[in-house]
Each structure stands twice: as C-alpha cells, then as structure tokens.
Amino acid sequence: FKDDASTNPQPFTSMNFYDVDLPSQTTEDVGLSSPFPQPRELSTDFSSVDLSFLPDVTQENKEQNLPGDGCEVQEELDGSMLRSKESGVFTEGGSSSHPEASCPYTDASGACPPLTPMTPLTPVTPASEGSKILPQLQNIVSTVNLACKLDLKYIALHARNAEYNPKRFAAVIMRIREPRTTALIFSSGKMVCTGAKSEEQSRLAARKHARVVQKLGFPARFLEFKIQNMVGSCDVKFPIRLETLFLAHRRFSSYEPELFPGLIYRMVKPRIVLLIFVSGKVVLTGAKERSEINEAFENIYPILKGFNKS
Amino acid sequence: AGQRRCPECGSAALLEDSHYAQQQLVCEACGCVLAEGLLTTTYSEEEQLREVSYLQSTGQREQQSRCLQRGIRRVQDLCKVLQLPTVFEETAVSYFRRALQLPAFHLVSLEKKELLGGCCIFVTCRQHNWPLTMGTVCSLLYAKQELFAGVFQSLQQELGLSVPALSLVDLVKTHLSSFRLFQHGAEIPAPFVEDKEKLVARTLQIVELASETWLVTGRHPIPIVTAAAFLAWQSLQPAGRLACTLRRFCSLVGVDLPPPAHLRLKELLEILLRMASQLAWLRVFHVDKKTVVKHVGELLQHRLFLLKKAFCEEEEEQGAAAPGEGSLGEGPPPSGQTEQKQSCSSEGKHPCKAARRPLLPPCLLKPKKRLRTAAPSASDCALRGDEPISDSEVEQYLRTPEEIRALRQVRAWR
Numbered sequence: 001f002k003d004d005a006s007t008n009p010q011p012f013t014s015m016n017f018y019d020v021d022l023p024s025q026t027t028e029d030v031g032l033s034s035p036f037p038q039p040r041e042l043s044t045d046f047s048s049v050d051l052s053f054l055p056d057v058t059q060e061n062k063e064q065n066l067p068g069d070g071c072e073v074q075e076e077l078d079g080s081m082l083r084s085k086e087s088g089v090f091t092e093g094g095s096s097s098h099p100e101a102s103c104p105y106t107d108a109s110g111a112c113p114p115l116t117p118m119t120p121l122t123p124v125t126p127a128s129e130g131s132k133i134l135p136q137l138q139n140i141v142s143t144v145n146l147a148c149k150l151d152l153k154y155i156a157l158h159a160r161n162a163e164y165n166p167k168r169f170a171a172v173i174m175r176i177r178e179p180r181t182t183a184l185i186f187s188s189g190k191m192v193c194t195g196a197k198s199e200e201q202s203r204l205a206a207r208k209h210a211r212v213v214q215k216l217g218f219p220a221r222f223l224e225f226k227i228q229n230m231v232g233s234c235d236v237k238f239p240i241r242l243e244t245l246f247l248a249h250r251r252f253s254s255y256e257p258e259l260f261p262g263l264i265y266r267m268v269k270p271r272i273v274l275l276i277f278v279s280g281k282v283v284l285t286g287a288k289e290r291s292e293i294n295e296a297f298e299n300i301y302p303i304l305k306g307f308n309k310s
Numbered sequence: 311a312g313q314r315r316c317p318e319c320g321s322a323a324l325l326e327d328s329h330y331a332q333q334q335l336v337c338e339a340c341g342c343v344l345a346e347g348l349l350t351t352t353y354s355e356e357e358q359l360r361e362v363s364y365l366q367s368t369g370q371r372e373q374q375s376r377c378l379q380r381g382i383r384r385v386q387d388l389c390k391v392l393q394l395p396t397v398f399e400e401t402a403v404s405y406f407r408r409a410l411q412l413p414a415f416h417l418v419s420l421e422k423k424e425l426l427g428g429c430c431i432f433v434t435c436r437q438h439n440w441p442l443t444m445g446t447v448c449s450l451l452y453a454k455q456e457l458f459a460g461v462f463q464s465l466q467q468e469l470g471l472s473v474p475a476l477s478l479v480d481l482v483k484t485h486l487s488s489f490r491l492f493q494h495g496a497e498i499p500a501p502f503v504e505d506k507e508k509l510v511a512r513t514l515q516i517v518e519l520a521s522e523t524w525l526v527t528g529r530h531p532i533p534i535v536t537a538a539a540f541l542a543w544q545s546l547q548p549a550g551r552l553a554c555t556l557r558r559f560c561s562l563v564g565v566d567l568p569p570p571a572h573l574r575l576k577e578l579l580e581i582l583l584r585m586a587s588q589l590a591w592l593r594v595f596h597v598d599k600k601t602v603v604k605h606v607g608e609l610l611q612h613r614l615f616l617l618k619k620a621f622c623e624e625e626e627e628q629g630a631a632a633p634g635e636g637s638l639g640e641g642p643p644p645s646g647q648t649e650q651k652q653s654c655s656s657e658g659k660h661p662c663k664a665a666r667r668p669l670l671p672p673c674l675l676k677p678k679k680r681l682r683t684a685a686p687s688a689s690d691c692a693l694r695g696d697e698p699i700s701d702s703e704v705e706q707y708l709r710t711p712e713e714i715r716a717l718r719q720v721r722a723w724r
Contacts, residue, residue, distance in 0.1 A: 157714060161707045176707065203695030211704045239671050242527050246475055254466070255475060258444045259459045261528035278528040278671045 131301040135232035135284055135293050139195060140202040142227045146189040146210055146220040155185065158216050174209055181205035185213065189220070192228075199227055199290065230287040234297060236280045238308045245276065245307055265300065272296035276304070318342040365421040377423070378410055385427040388450060392442065398434050405430040405469065414468050425453050425461045433465065436473045441480035443532060478517055478531060485535050486510050489563040491543070497562060501550035504543055512542035515610045516578065522617065523581050524671035525574065533570040536560065537578055540571075545606035552603060577672060584667070585609050585616040621669035 152172045156164035162174045162185075171184045181195035183206070193209060196202035206225060213220045242263045246255040255263040262283075265274040270292040275283040282300065287293045315322055316337035323338035335345040382403050389399040406427055409415045415426055428447045435442040444462070448455050466473060491498060492506045516538040520526050526534055540559050544551045556575055560567035579599040586592045586602050586609060597605065609616060667675070709717070 157717065158709055159707055160709050160713075178703075198693065200693040200695035204693065204697060204699075207696075208699055208704065211699050212707050215701075215704050215708060239524060239674060240527075243475060243521075250472055250474070254463070256444075256459075257526075257528055258476075258530055259455075277673075278524065279673045 131236075131298060133234050133236065133297070133301070135234040135282075135297045137197050137230060137232045137290065137293070138283075139229075139231040140197070140199060140227060141192065141194045141229040142196075142202045142206055142225060144191050144193065144206045144210065144225040145223040146185075146191055146213060146218070147223050148189050148219050148221070150185060150187050150189055150213065150218055152185070152187050155213065155216055159212060161212075174212065176205065176208050176212070179205045181209075183209040185209070199230075202227065227288060229285065230290065230293060231283065231285040232287070232290075232293040232297075233281065233283045236282060236301065236304055238280050238304075239278055240276060240280055240304055241307055242276065242278055245303070248307075249303070267296050267299060270295050274300055276300070280304075314344065316340060316342050316344065366419050377420075378407065381406055381410065381423055381427050384424060385431060388428065388431055388447075391450065392431070392446075394431070394435065394440065398431070398438065398440070401437075402427075402430040402434040405433065405465075405471075409465060409469060412468050414464055421453075422457070422461055424451055425458055426465065428453065428458065429462045429465045432462065433471055433473055436476065437471075439474065439477050439480055441477055441484045443476070443481070445532065476531060478521070478526070478535075479514060481531055482513050482517055482535050482538075483510055485532070485565075486513060486539055489539070489565060491563045501547065502554070502562065504546060508546060509539065509542055512546060512606075512610070513539045515613075516542055516606070519581065519610065519613055519617075520574075520578060523621075523669060525577050525581070527671060529574075530568070530570060533568040534574050536565065536568060536571045537574040540575065541578060541603065541606060544603045548604040552600065579603075582606060582609055584620040585613065588616050588619040617669070621667060 150172075152164050152166070155172050155174075156162045159172075159174065161176060162172045164172045169184075171186045174183045174185055175181070176183075179196050179201040181193055181202070183194075184192040191206065191209060193202055193206040196205050203225060207222060210220050210222050242255055245265075246253050246263055249265065252267065253263050253265050262275045262277040265276055267274060271286060272284055272292055273286045274296060275285075277283075282297065282304075284293045284296050287296070314324055314335075316324065316339065319337060319340040319342070321337055321339035324335055324344065325338055327334055327336045334343050336343055385402050385406055386399055389402065409426055409430065410423070415423070418426075428451045432442055432444065432447050434440075444455065444458060447453075448458050451458075465471070486506070486509060489509075491502065491504050491509070494500055494503050513535070517526070517535060520534055520538060537556070540556050543559065544554070554562075556571060557567055560571075576599075579602060582602050583597065583599060586597045586605060589605075589608065589612065592605060592608075595601070595605075602609075
C-alpha cells in the first residue's frame with residue numbers, strides 16, 4: 001500500500017475521504033496495513049476535470065437514480081468507490097483499483113453518457129442486482145420541547161400511565177397504548193418519545209403524550225419535534241462468516257466474540273452503525289432519516305453477498 | 311514552626327501514623343490522637359475536603375507524575391505476571407502514557423485507570439498476535455468485564471488503534487500449555503497423561519472443524535477450545551478415558567470449566583456423528599455420541615470429504631448416484647474415491663436424505679421462537695402524524711378524583 005501511494009502522481013491530501021473518524025495511518029498500525037487502499041487523493045477537487053457533458057441533476061433525475069446508481073458525480077463516486085473498494089478486496093489486495101482511482105467515472109452504469117477515453121473503474125454491481133430486501137423500522141427515538149416547567153409529582157399522581165421514581169431517574173415515564181410508545185418527561189418540559197415504528201407514528205405518539213400533559217393542566221406546546229435516532233432490522237437469509245468480514249473490513253468493523261456475538265460495522269457514508277450477526281440478521285441504527293437506513297443496507301448487502309459465495 | 315506537644319502528656323514525640331487508611335498524628339508516649347487527616351478525595355470534593363474512597367479518587371490532587379508512575383508500574387507488573395516479552399511492555403507503557411494525556415482518560419476514576427493499563431496490555435498482545443483473552447486480564451485486575459469492555463472500546467477509538475482478531479491457533483497453544491496433563495503426578499493417573507504436541511495438533515484440527523461448521527463464529531472462544539481439547543484428549547486413548555466427564559477433566563488439568571463448554575461439546579459430537587454416518591465402514595458399528603470419540607482420528611483424516619457428504623448446501627434432494635451429485639460436484643473429492651462410490655451406491659439403498667442437513671450456524675438450525683413484529687399494515691403506512699386526537703382517548707389516561715383521593719390516602723400511610 002505504501003508503495004502505491006508514493007508512485008501516485010496526485011498529491012496526498014490530508015483529507016480523509018472515507019474514514020472521517022480515524023486519524024491518518026501512522027505507526028499505530030503495527031505493521032498491519034489494511035487490505036484495501038484508501039483513495040485519499042480522490043479529493044473533491046474536480047476543477048481539472050471537464051464535467052460539462054454530465055446530465056443536469058434535476059428532481060426527476062434524482063428520483064430515477066435513487067436505487068443507487070445515480071449519475072451525480074459525488075453520489076456515484078461514493079457508491080462506486082465503496083463498491084470498487086469491496087471488489088478490490090476480493091481481487092487480492094486491490095492495488096489494481098488504485099491507479100484507476102483517478103477517474104471518477106464508470107461505464108458499467110447505463111444512465112451515464114459514454115465518455116472520452118478514460119480508464120474505467122472496476123465494474124460496479126449493477127443496480128438491478130439490488131437486494132430487494134427492505135429493512136423494517138423497529139424503533140424511533142424523537143424529542144420535543146413542551147416549553148413549560150412541569151411538576152413531575154403532580155403528573156405522577158394525576159395520570160394513570162405515568163411512573164415517577166426520583167431516586168432512580170429524574171423523569172416521569174409515561175406509556176400510551178396506541179401507538180405503543182414510552183415517553184420520558186423531564187421537569188424542564190423536554191420530552192423523549194421512544195418505541196414508535198415509523199416517523200409519523202412517533203410524531204402522533206409525541207403529540208398524544210403532550211395532550212395528556214396539557215389535559216393535566218400544564219400549558220404544554222409542541223416545539224422542535226425532531227427524530228433523533230432510527231433503528232431498523234432485516235435478514236439477508238444466509239449465514240455470514242464474521243471472521244472473514246472482519247479481516248476484510250478491519251477499518252470499519254469491531255468483532256470481539258468475547259464481548260458480543262455480532263460484528264459492529266461503522267459505516268462512514270451514510271453514518272450508520274450496523275450489527276451483523278452470524279445468522280444473517282442485520283440491525284442498523286444511528287439514522288436520522290429512513291433513507292440512510294436503506295442506503296446503508298444497500299451498501300452492505302453486496303459485501304455480505306460476496307462472502308456468501310466463497 | 312514550633313514543635314507541637316501532646317495536650318495530654320506534653321510529650322514532643324509525635325508521629326504520623328495511619329489507622330485504616332486515615333492519616334493520624336499520634337503521640338508516641340500516651341497514644342493520644344492529635345489530628346486526623348483525609349487520604350484521598352475526588353477532584354471537586356478534594357476542594358471541599360470531603361472524603362472519597364481510594365478507587366473513586368481521580369488522583370488529581372497528587373502530582374500527575376505520581377499517578378502516571380503508579381500506572382506504569384502496574385502495567386509493568388502485569389507484563390511480568392503474564393510473562394510477556396519486553397517489547398510488549400514498552401509498547402503498552404507508551405499507549406498508557408498517550409492515553410492518560412487525553413481528556414477522555416485524564417479525569418476518570420483510579421479504578422478505570424487501572425483497567426486502562428490492562429487494556430493497553432491487551433491491545434499490545436492482540437497486535438502482536440499474542441493470544442491473551444479479556445477474561446484473563448479481567449481476572450488479574452479483579453475487574454468487571456462490562457467496565458473493561460467500555461474502557462477497551464474508548465481506548466480503541468481515542469488512540470485510533472486497530473486491533474486484529476484473536477488468533478484461535480495461538481489461543482489453543484497457549485491455553486493447552488496451562489493444562490496439567492503432560493506429566494504423571496499425584497492427581498493425574500498414568501492413563502490420563504498425554505503428549506503435548508499430539509494433543510495440541512488434534513485440538514487444532516477439531517477447532518478448525520468447529521470453525522468450518524459454524525460453531526465458532528460469534529461465540530466465546532475459550533469454551534470451544536476447552537471442549538475440543540477434551541474431545542481430542544479422549545480420542546487419543548479412548549480406552550481409559552471415555553469414562554471421564556468434561557467436568558472431571560477440567561478439574562484434573564486445573565482449568566476452569568466455562569458453562570458453554572458442555573453445549574459446544576454436544577454440538578461437536580453432533581457434527582462428528584453426522585460425519586461418521588457417511589463413512590461406510592463405521593455404519594456397522596452403530597456409533598452414538600459416546601462411541602464416536604473412538605473414531606475421531608479417522609473422521610478428522612477424511613473431514614473434507616465427509617463434510618461435503620454429510621451436509622448439503624441448501625435443502626436439496628439427495629438424488630441417486632451420479633446425476634444427484636450437483637451439490638457435491640464443485641471439486642473432486644480430496645480423498646477416497648472408492649469410499650465415495652461405495653457410499654453413493656449404498657445411499658441409493660439407505661434413505662440418507664434424512665441424515666443430511668444444511669451446514670448452518672446452530673442459531674439458524676434451532677431458531678428460538680420469538681414474536682416477529684408484523685410488517686407495517688396499510689393503515690399504519692397511511693398515517694401522517696398530524697391526525698386529530700380525541701378527548702376521550704386522552705382522558706382514559708387521567709385519574710378520576712376518587713382515584714386520586716384513594717391514592718393520597720394510601721400514600722399517607724407510608
């Protein structure tokens with residue numbers, strides 16, 4: 001890997017395109033380099049590249065290209081680079097994809113017009129091979145500001161569905177049946193609502209909790225409702241060799257069978273944490289929007305499928 | 311400053327002594343206590359001179375170097391106890407120094423700082439493929455594994471360290487070397503003594519088999535190694551050893567019996583039994599889970615072939631002879647062409663379909679009955695989030711005045 005970096009003519013920018021969290025590779029890696037190259041020189045500086053013949057990214061284009069083979073350079077870049085990274089892994093070391101990293105285009109995706117001769121990237125998984133599995137949302141955590149000071153003891157006394165144990169936790173725990181959710185209500189007026197299975201459900205549930213507080217006599221409002229976290233899960237329907245996945249994706253994964261049976265995969269784009277289990281079940285968390293969960297799963301599915309073939 | 315004198319007896323012989331970790335100024339002559347001090351406190355409480363226990367103290371009041379020195383000494387002592395090479399000690403100490411300077415670890419309790427030292431050693435060992443398990447480090451530090459896990463993960467993140475996977479091969483060698491089985495002793499009867507190299511070699515083979523058959527992924531490694539070692543040991547001289555149980559074996563060799571080891575042993579025996587069912591000359595013996603141990607050597611010898619025969623890729627029908635070998639036809643069987651032909655022809659007669667099962671992790675073979683949340687219905691999908699909320703729905707959650715009165719009365723009694 002180090003040799004490849006030195007022969008590459010482009011400057012080695014310090015911007016870490018994919019590993020936003022991790023520092024640049026220093027001697028911390030005791031002689032153990034990651035199995036695939038980090039195309040860091042692929043910075044966002046495309047000033048030298050002629051992009052005039054790209055189709056305009058209009059609303060229709062965006063919608064068409066949603067399944068993941070968007071022609072928009074940035075998106076495609078990420079998608080194809082991520083995928084070529086993975087295919088680089090399968091082809092022994094991936095040094096072959098490194099010199100091709102200078103070209104941001106692929107000709108495997110049909111939507112892009114043919115270009116003047118440029119070295120093509122390693123072929124990308126065509127969109128038609130998409131997983132056809134949709135992750136199901138399991139939990140949504142949202143917060144809202146009721147914008148008034150609350151008397152938690154009063155609420156606990158006058159509401160049937162509230163529990164308050166100040167020695168254990170400084171908030172009232174309120175549960176409603178439909179949608180089946182739990183809310184943590186703090187004396188400052190802030191509320192956290194958990195347990196809903198969709199964004200709309202979460203909003204409706206939070207409103208119902210706020211209505212209960214209102215009916216108890218507090219001037220509760222409904223400000224700054226925000227989805228803070230979304231958790232989804234799905235099943236790829238085949239077993240996964242976690243050890244092999246860990247070896248191939250050390251930079252992103254944490255697999256400690258002594259601690260936890262699943263592999264913790266921290267995807268950088270989108271910024272989602274995936275828990276991958278040997279049974280093929282995958283849990284995705286850390287999303288602020290549903291699209292992030294779907295995108296993350298579409299990114300991981302070809303990786304997992306690749307290991308299933310061996 | 312003038313010499314303090316004891317108010318009781320007037321003696322000038324005063325000395326500092328500690329009584330249950332509390333510093334005291336005591337008169338040597340009459341034993342009168344002149345002053346009591348506090349040993350350690352947390353940073354904020356130190357400012358207000360309030361007492362805090364040793365482990366909770368941040369050591370902030372002490373000079374940084376003393377806390378660091380103590381931590382480094384601890385790391386060095388641990389390395390000596392674990393008999394690690396000197397280069398490991400240096401690396402671990404350098405990690406510890408770096409970590410202690412970071413804000414994430416600077417102000418944690420001394421308990422966590424001790425764990426930090428253990429984590430640095432653990433990470434160093436893993437990076438050099440030295441098979442040290444978390445369980446060992448935790449027991450040396452008398453630490454809770456959850457706390458250790460937390461410190462380990464923060465350390466990884468803060469220092470940006472990459473920790474390679476635990477090498478099972480090295481773990482087997484290290485774990486087995488702690489067994490008291492290789493010499494005849496007071497507790498080890500002669501038929502139980504075993505040659506270390508042979509035991510290690512066979513255990514490695516069984517662990518590899520377990521890994522191929524999905525018994526290792528996602529599971530704690532030590533119970534698998536223990537169960538594999540036990541099987542290997544039994545199979546090397548079945549005559550005298552079949553009667554020995556796993557529990558007795560562990561207490562003899564001086565190793566803990568981890569609870570999952572029994573389950574791992576059961577799973578290994580099941581795999582071996584399935585393999586045995588594919589070996590033509592074993593069918594006459596009617597092997598069961600007690601006697602299959604005698605044939606482990608042969609089974610391991612032909613394991614590649616037997617695994618292919620005993621387990622199918624998918625839920626495929628086992629067709630007759632040649633055409634039905636689609637699932638096996640990837641590559642030529644590595645050993646025993648004659649065996650294959652024999653078992654194929656006999657398979658046509660014996661209904662071996664029932665014996666084959668897909669090669670899957672145990673969690674997929676015996677799925678626990680769990681309430682599957684139904685996929686969102688159409689009505690759920692049509693939800694917009696801003697539907698009107700009826701008063702009656704909200705009022706069901708409010709207590710009536712009678713309820714409140716009753717509750718107040720009940721609470722008044724408390």
